[in-house]
Amino acid sequence: MSVQVTGSQPHIEVRGLTVSYGSFVLMRDLNFTIGRGEVFIIMGGSGCGKSTLLKVLVGLKRPSAGQVLYGPVSFWDVSPEERDKVMRRAGILYQSGALWSSMTLAENVALPLEQYTKLKPAEIRDMVAYKMALVGLAGFEDFYPSEISGGMRKRAGLARAMALDPEIVFFDEPSAGLDPVSAKLLDDLIIELSQNLGTTIVIVTHELASIFAIGTNSIYLDVETRTMTAKGNPNELLKSSTDPKVVRFLTRGGSDQPDGLKGERI
Amino acid sequence: MNSHSPPSISLDQPTPDRMRITVGGRWSLGASPDTAKAHAALSAGCSALDFSAEALDEWDSSLVIFLLGVIRRARQSNMEVDQSGLPAGLNRLIALAFAVPEREGAARNAIRASLLERVGEASLSIPRKLGDILEFLGEATISLSRFLRGRANFRWRDLLLMMQQTGASALPIVTLISLLLGLILAFVGAVQLRVFGAQIYVASLVGIAMVRVMGAVMTGIAMAGRTGASYAAVLGTMQVNEEVDALVTLGVSPMDFLVLPRTLALVLMMPLLTIYANVMGIAGGYIVGVTVLGLNPMEYLMATKAALSLANVWIGLIHSVVFGVVIALSGCFFGMRCGRSSSAVGDATTSAVVSGIIGIIVVTALITVMCEVIGV
Incomplete structure (x- = not known):
């Protein structure tokens, strides 16, 4: 499983994808490949459809046209049971953690294990303790999600997403609502996952610091043209992109000066 | 300068085709002067507009709104607007408001559907709702x-x-x-x-x-x-x-x-x-x-x-x-x-x-x- 060569094999291929709500086309003509072991960033301004694209990739929203290929499996052309099988090898960290609030953190992390493994209760307990320790929450097993802070909830969500040692982990705005230090810790955790386990990481974000620190590949979704206007390593894009919108996004509107009153804002 | 002077607006014409708006006093929300008169006087056929704010004491959004309205109107009637007489902070706030043009089509057009249309739409949604319920029951x-x-x-x-x-x-x-x-x-x-x-x-x-x-x-x-x-x-x-x-x-x-x-x-x-x-x-x-x-x-x-x-x-x-x-x-x-x-x-x-x-x-x-x- 641990393929160290970045992007050597495709993990997910997206072909001609169009996503719409009723008659409103949110995004059209998306074509990109997420390689195994990559840290793939989906970026773009607010309202460009980043989170909706993520929903399409994880099976929560059906696209109106195009294909999502997980290896040979065309994700949206197979039965829901087949889709479940694909998703069993994936973990998702939702924006707010989305922990099941009627269960303790330990029960949250244990549920995927109870569902899909034949581990004995004692083994599950050990596994849960290990995953909780990985995200720095050792000792919080018996807390309910409402009793901990937002950042801790996010980390617990990550522990749950990693419970089944997934081949791919999706992150929906991982640093949103986190203080800079916690955001950095989460970034470090993501790099660890990617480098040590060979896990493919897909991140929806507009947090520039994270994009440059961890991204190895990316696409940029443009709000106005409703499609992707750039792809590639974000650091390369910053150097070589000629698209003014992409450059403006990656440079915080063209300048790091906080005056921001040059007539145009993103 | 008296810090409790009431807000004031006055209009004069230093040259026949130039209008000057002088604002002064302490502007605050809820205590702004009658601005309608200034708006009305603006359309008096001048080709340039400038401002004087020497007697201006304190101000907040109420002044910005007034000036925004005046400037917008002056631009519409092709007047030349000279904002150099206003304080720098005020000018910046005005620039900010003009920086991002209103997104076309973003404002919801409140078109009131006719009774017939509403009845029709309500009836057409019934099969969809029933289908939804049946799906859930299934x-x-x-x-x-x-x-x-x-x-x-x-x-x-x-x-x-x-x-x-x-x-x-x-x-x-x-x-x-x-x-x-x-x-x-x-x-x-x-x-x-x-x-x-x-x-x-x-x-x-x-x-x-x-x-x-x-x-x-x-x-x-x-x-x-x-x-x-x-x-x-x-x-x-x-x-x-x-x-x-x-x-x-x-x-x-x-x-x-x-x-x-x-x-x-x-x-x-x-x-x-x-x-x-x-x-x-x-x-x-x-x-x-x-x-x-x-x-x-x-x-x-x-x-x-x-x-x-x-x-x-x-x-x-x-x-x-x-x-x-x-x-x-x-x-x-x-x-x-x-x-x-x-x-x-x-x-x-x-x-x-x-x-x-x-x-x-x-x-x-x-x-x-x-x-x-x-x-x-």
Whole structure:
């Protein structure tokens, strides 16, 4: 499983994808490949459809046209049971953690294990303790999600997403609502996952610091043209992109000066 | 400079084709001067506009709004606007407001649809809603069949917890409601029956009414308000929190994991609560019969026993089971179809309770007619 060569094999291929709500086309003509072991960033301004694209990739929203290929499996052309099988090898960290609030953190992390493994209760307990320790929450097993802070909830969500040692982990705005230090810790955790386990990481974000620190590949979704206007390593894009919108996004509107009153804002 | 000087606007024309607006004093929200006059005077045919703010003391958004309006109007009538007479901070705020042009089409055009159009749209949405309900019922049935084959994916612990929450925890309110209902039925009946000296028939009136239908109906209404609402609110909040999405992407059917234990719990608990409500209702009638009407306690109980047939008890229990299904499914349906905001959770809860109660009344009517037809 641990393929160290970045992007050597495709993990997910997206072909001609169009996503719409009723008659409103949110995004059209998306074509990109997420390689195994990559840290793939989906970026773009607010309202460009980043989170909706993520929903399409994880099976929560059906696209109106195009294909999502997980290896040979065309994700949206197979039965829901087949889709479940694909998703069993994936973990998702939702924006707010989305922990099941009627269960303790330990029960949250244990549920995927109870569902899909034949581990004995004692083994599950050990596994849960290990995953909780990985995200720095050792000792919080018996807390309910409402009793901990937002950042801790996010980390617990990550522990749950990693419970089944997934081949791919999706992150929906991982640093949103986190203080800079916690955001950095989460970034470090993501790099660890990617480098040590060979896990493919897909991140929806507009947090520039994270994009440059961890991204190895990316696409940029443009709000106005409703499609992707750039792809590639974000650091390369910053150097070589000629698209003014992409450059403006990656440079915080063209300048790091906080005056921001040059007539145009993103 | 007096810090409490009132805000002022004055207009003058230093040259015939140039207009100057002088603002002064202390501008604050709620204490701004009459700006309409300045706006009116602006259209007096000058080709340039400038400002003077030497006497300006303090200002806030009220001044910015006034100047924005003036500048916008001046630009529309092709006047040359010179803002150099305004303080730098004020100019920057004005520049900010003009920086991002209003997005075309972003403002909602409030076109009021005609009555015919609205009626048409409402009617056209009915098949879609019915289809949605049928789909939900179908999924629930499939989930039930998985349960019967022992393959449903849920935690028994959840079922037991739900049974405790919908059953044991509901005893106080069911006690109160059915005891009082028994009292009321007995009082109302007694007033009529006393005329004929037939007070003893209060026992059969209360007994049959409670056991055959009222016990189940009152329990059902209490459960619709208590449990149906709670199902809708909990599932709706889980939708808002993406908790349902997290189940779906884990490959766990929310039908099995969330809807099934809730429905089973209520369907199992409703008959038990109804039997309890029947007993409480009869106790209420007994209290009135013995204390107010002066009936012999033994006589009252014997009359109740003679009046009740087992068929009545069964009919009451059938009511209660069907009510359980209706209340649980309407609560779960509106919870699962909840939107992604806090007001959507409120709407879901309201709809769940309303349709739960409507369902109870309709089902009661149906069962009553059916019993009439088959003669029980």
